[in-house]
Amino acid sequence: MSKPQGRKIAPVPIPKGIDVVDLIENYFTAYNSARLREICQLLSREVFQEGVTVGLSLSGAMTPAGFGISALAPLIRNGYIDWMISTGANLYHDMHYGLGFELFAGNPFLDDIKLREEGTIRIYDIIFGYDVLLETDAFIRKILQAEPFQKRMGTAEFHYLLGKYVREVEKQVGVKHSSLLATAYECGVPIYTSSPGDSSIGMNVAALALEGSKLVIDPAIDVNETAAIAYYARETPNPDIEGKSAAIILGGGSPKNFLLQTQPQIHEVLGLEERGHDYFVQITDARPDTGGLSGATPSEAVSWGKVDPEELPNTIVCYTDSTIALPLITAYVLTECEPRSLKRLCDRRQDMLQNLQAAYLAAKTQPSDQVPAAVAEMASEQPVATYPCGRVIPHNP
Numbered sequence: 001m002s003k004p005q006g007r008k009i010a011p012v013p014i015p016k017g018i019d020v021v022d023l024i025e026n027y028f029t030a031y032n033s034a035r036l037r038e039i040c041q042l043l044s045r046e047v048f049q050e051g052v053t054v055g056l057s058l059s060g061a062m063t064p065a066g067f068g069i070s071a072l073a074p075l076i077r078n079g080y081i082d083w084m085i086s087t088g089a090n091l092y093h094d095m096h097y098g099l100g101f102e103l104f105a106g107n108p109f110l111d112d113i114k115l116r117e118e119g120t121i122r123i124y125d126i127i128f129g130y131d132v133l134l135e136t137d138a139f140i141r142k143i144l145q146a147e148p149f150q151k152r153m154g155t156a157e158f159h160y161l162l163g164k165y166v167r168e169v170e171k172q173v174g175v176k177h178s179s180l181l182a183t184a185y186e187c188g189v190p191i192y193t194s195s196p197g198d199s200s201i202g203m204n205v206a207a208l209a210l211e212g213s214k215l216v217i218d219p220a221i222d223v224n225e226t227a228a229i230a231y232y233a234r235e236t237p238n239p240d241i242e243g244k245s246a247a248i249i250l251g252g253g254s255p256k257n258f259l260l261q262t263q264p265q266i267h268e269v270l271g272l273e274e275r276g277h278d279y280f281v282q283i284t285d286a287r288p289d290t291g292g293l294s295g296a297t298p299s300e301a302v303s304w305g306k307v308d309p310e311e312l313p314n315t316i317v318c319y320t321d322s323t324i325a326l327p328l329i330t331a332y333v334l335t336e337c338e339p340r341s342l343k344r345l346c347d348r349r350q351d352m353l354q355n356l357q358a359a360y361l362a363a364k365t366q367p368s369d370q371v372p373a374a375v376a377e378m379a380s381e382q383p384v385a386t387y388p389c390g391r392v393i394p395h396n397p
Helices: 020-027 031-047 067-077 088-098 112-118 130-143 155-173 180-187 200-209 219-234 253-260 262-269 298-303 309-314 322-336 345-364 373-379
Strands: 052-058 083-086 120-123 126-129 244-250 279-284 315-319 384-386 392-394
Touching: 020 031, 020 322, 031 052, 031 244, 031 279, 031 315, 031 322, 052 219, 052 253, 067 088, 067 180, 067 322, 083 088, 083 219, 083 253, 088 130, 088 155, 088 180, 088 200, 112 120, 120 130, 126 130, 130 155, 130 200, 155 180, 155 219, 155 345, 219 244, 219 253, 219 262, 219 345, 244 253, 244 322, 253 262, 279 322
Parallel strands: 052 083, 052 244, 244 279, 279 315
Antiparallel strands: 120 126, 384 392
16 A cells, blocks of 8 residues: 555544644544644744735724724734735724724624614624714714825825824723724734725715815825835845745635736736746635635636645635634744734835836836747737736727
8 A cells, every 4th residue: 555645634532722723733633624734833933923024914893893902903913914904994993992982792693683773783693773873973984084194095005094093092081992994003013995885984085075084095005005015025134044025814705806917017007027926825615616706726826826825735725714713823923923023014114115116117018029839929910008017909990
């Protein structure tokens, strides 16, 4: 009999008082438990190390359940997360905790008609008062009238300012553990929102626009800033360490795409060097066979240039609930990893963006002669324009 690949499964009873690292290392033996073990090992041994720029996307109602404070904030403070893409809803509900409001664990089988009559909001098995929404909205509208917000800006700058004000409130009301927004502000971690109008924060921005507010959220700034972060992930202060880019994806949806599209933006649109992310880790409950982005696999992302094909061994997908996986991952890496120094990418956004712009404008003057044969044949029959990278766009009269 040939020697089988892999490690021998030698089950023993789980002992009383086992710690989380031993549990994951020795008892997460197969299926999605094994994928979660592999993610913990990859993150602690390779991703959360010097030279790797780590971006994390967040979807699903994670912050109402407290994971922004309990899991993500410690990862940020220990230098493991350098930048983020989040749904606006996660940042909105994160603010409830920062403002000192209370949310409660209920159950998913309550009478929603009665809850509405009582002024109670339900997010599956989380409940809180309708006044929490109203008071959070009032806070947002009040601070957005401040002078720093009266201009065009991207969501990273917007959330940085928002986190600054939330942090001040936390100090005033005596919040013991800072919210995700306030933590990101203090640690200089930029947080982007791929759909800034798709949340109560965006709704309040829109309401103030009706009053003449000069605040304009510009998605183009976000697209270029995130591309710049991914592009300059290859550069490190230490010439002996090769810079790498990691994508950690909790859930899927628009934040996942916004994180991964940085690479097509770099090479497909801007005409710069094709690189792809070096690490791809995803926690999802979405299936790939429906064609949705939420369940799309790392190998599919290779076809778009989103993931480096040579780094497929460094891509892992675990099909499970993020609310199960994230606390386990956080506990594991906090035990196994040394803290990293903060990159404070918020402080470097403008420099990276200006450098990306210079590289793009330089690339426009040197288009590539490499044109796909099928497109070249089509191009010979009708006028065309070209992308900066030299790809031909047929002109349809």
